[in-house]
Amino acid sequence: MSNENSVIYGLEFQARALAPQLAETEKIRFIIGTQSLKQANNQIHLVEFNEEISTLKTTVFHHSDGEIWRITTSPLDPLKLATCYNFVTGENNCQFKTALLKLPQTENPENIENLEILTKFDISPYGNEVRTTEFHPNDICKVASVLDTNIVLWDVSESHAKSIKNFKLEGKNNPKFTIGKWNPHQNCNQFTATTETHLKTYDIRSGDLAWQIDGAHNQLIRDLDYNMNKQYHLATCGDDGFVKIWDFRQTQGPVFTMNEHSHWVWSVRFNHYHDQLFLTASSDGQVLLSSAASVSSENNPDIKGDSLDDARKSESKQLLADGPLQWCEHEDSVYSAEWSPSDPWVFASLSYDGRLLVSRVKKSLKYQIML
């Protein structure tokens, strides 16, 4: 990777939590949380990428409550974020917790401080391990947490979260949820969670199962992501090394599959603007920028106009071929890769050895998509 394409930021500690600052539309900002069993050492880094001069500016905050397993940010308030962390209690015990945090409005470079805790959650009735806490895409007062066997919907308007609803997963062998996400379409009334190899989507109004895809992967599903520009489309990835894109109206098979990674795929993300691009991060140490143009919103024959226009279009703009387009190599497993919400051509990937790579989409690719 040449300098032109990526900037490296090294952390002192191992890390697996990376999130883009979703509500920030001006600056390219990512938030990293470290994962170290030494309580006091854990930090949250706010990394801002200055695209013009290709430099990174970071602000560090303490996170003394424990190692961070996951960070999510509010899509509405740039200052809000949620962490799932592991709090060590006493000798040989630790406890998973989640909290809503607030970044300070003003920057204070001299002091490294802890972040203000906005809302605390009492998860003990629902399970031990919090997998993620997801902000509702529209409603600032709602978040959903994925715990062992529960999805809990919280009202977070006050400092202690009140649970509104919870959906319990039932089945043999005590199945657990792995991860979950809001469906950004359909008024955000659906929440999708994964358990083992299955996808389950609940309607949060009725609490019923809206739809499900069983056996979407051969092994555990690690992550999923909705296509912002195309309803009904979501991507999944998992331990079998596959990335699959589904149209959940037809659950018998994926509309797209890719098997380029040689180990588990931990994260999949559609580009918010050009949804033919998606990022995958894998424990084989690679981040792949790939194209699924054949099933993207760009390849939509309904939108196209009359045949003359059509011909002109196909002449001037050819769809990208499906498959990988760009590689980023890390030294260790990569557990997350995220697009910048403010610049569609910038993405960041974080490997377990604490190295953040902020990369740009190759110029040639960019032009190919834009022109």
Added chain:
Amino acid sequence: MTEKNTNPLDINGPNFSPNMYLDKIFKECTLRQVMDHESEIVKDTQTLHSDMQTLVYENYNKFISATDTIRKMKNDFKKMEDEMDLLMSNMESITSFSDKINLNLQETRNKISHLSGVHSLLQRLQFLFKLPATLKSRMEEKNYIQATQDYLHAQRVLEQYGDMPAFQGIKSDCEEILTELKMELRKQFCNHTASTQALTESVDLLLQLEEPPKELCMEFLTSADKRLGEQLVLLKDESEQRHVAEFIDLGCTGFLNDLCIIVTSFHDMFINRVNVENLENSEIFENFAAVELESFVNENMNSYFILVKNKVDFEQDTVDTSTLVQALDKFYIQINSNKFSKHVNFSEKALEVIGNAGKKQCNAHLQVLKLTFSDTLTKIKQVLSTPKLISQDDSSKNLSELLNSMIVTVIEKTKGVLQDLVAFTSPSIAFAKKPQFQQTFSIEYVREGLIVNFLHHITDTIKNVCSEGILDTKIPPTLILILSKFCLELKNSSVHYLLSKTEELFNINIKRSNNVTVEIKICNSMQETAQFLLNHYVRLQGHNCSQMLRKSVETRDWLHTIEPRTVRAVMKRVVEDISVIEATVALLYEDQGTTTGNSSDSSRKTHSYSVSKAQYKSNWSSYTPNHLDSTLVSNMHKLFSERIDIFSPVEFSKVSILTGIIKISLKTFMECVRLKTFSKYGLQQIQVDTHYLQLYLWRFVADENLVHFLLDEILGSTVHRCLEPVLMEPSVVDIICERG
């Protein structure tokens, strides 16, 4: 000359002037000379005179006799004249007499001639009156030729006087009979038993009767058509019962012969003879007739071809190739030997039919081959899914035997098929000599259509066994392994063998033909498939082991575990499974000898491992975990500058396969460990487990450092995830492992 003549001095010349001559003499000559000259002249004159006298005398006698003769002639003529006059008067009297006689006889003569005219007329009339009766009797005698001739005699008269009431009856009678005659003649068209000779005759007669030739020719063709149609129907009926060879025979003797006769007689009747009356018309007609005949022949041949084709198609499954080929050969010879049409080459069409049959036969054989192959597959699947086979001793032989039998089955079956098809090109077969047939059949149908297609089918089927992307756990992994090996074996020898066999049997020269699938291409796709399957196998087995490891790590509460006393059962299970896999793989892939170097000194292996462990221990006690980890990682990276690709391409060797599986499993182990938090004892348990794996796994892989490195990383990660990273004494670990 004139000068000479005019010379007045020439004594013999006509213009002689005596005076000048004398003057000259006198002037020029002496006296004496003059004297001499005078005497000379006198002498000359005397001689001349006497000469003249003799001449006159002689001629006078002659003259007198002539005069006498003339006088005599005069008298004779006079007499003749008188006689002539007499003759003239006699002649005149003769003429007058003859005129008189003529005049007298004139009347009688006229009468006689009139009478004779009347007589002939009467005769003709009588003929006419008798005509209907004659015709009738002729008809009854079936002497159509005479009848026609009779009618033709009377025809003009009837035409001329047909209007007269007296003749009307006759005419109508005649016409009636004539139509009857025509009917009769035409009936012969439809008569099945009528010989062609008879047919020709009737047509001939009809033509003489000025039937429109076009109509006739149409009618002729229609009737012929009908007859051939009947033949065809007969053939069709027979075709269901008869054997293909008999069917062809029947077609040859019946249909084709008839067609031949029809065509020749048509030529004789219509094309080669209608010419006499008016040339231009006949030419037009001939063209017309030729076209008609052409279309007629085409139509009939086509339906015959269709019939043959159907029959051949129908029989294809039941009849063996040689019989079929023989029948087809007969068919071809028959078609080839007859020239039915100037424009359409039916032997080509026949070749087409045969080509189709060949193609069908190839396809049928292809289907058979495919079926055999899928049968073999199912059989192998069955054998493999009976569980006792795996991991038993006698099964070990079975696996390679299974592979061999699979290869042998496929090859032998293909060979058999080829042998069978060779009949099509055997030198005794007429159509096999046609280069265009030979080419298409051998290259397009047999080589490409059958062999190459079959090979492609094999790769496709095998690929489909583990359909893209789905790690189906229902398929026994051994099947995938065996299929991979199968492809490899095919690629290594059998593909070449089959292709060269085909080329040899069918006499194909690939270099000459362009669009031929090259052997290398097939081999490549075989190799690809083999590689694909092998990768799949490694993945599948890797995932199977991974799954066990993942479950074992995930389900345990590592924070509240007791001090390790044994190796966890899962580890033993993993080692066991890998041993089984090794045993299975070893049956198909011989050891490449890379590991033999290692096997001799396993003690060294453990030793070095313990040493490194001891180092860790010293390090870990003094450094903070993350510090340690970063140094460890960097050290490791220095040692192994190469990245470890988890799914690097697998080679076709036992070691490579096992290395792949182990890499996947250990990587999974590491990822799982990273998701957990460990207590001291949890860490120690992992320490024991990794040591155990180290002890048993190194022998499976090519590069033992790889296992070493991965296990170190697992342990490193565990240390990092441990709340209280205290490792166990290596000696204790050793003891536990040896015990367990």
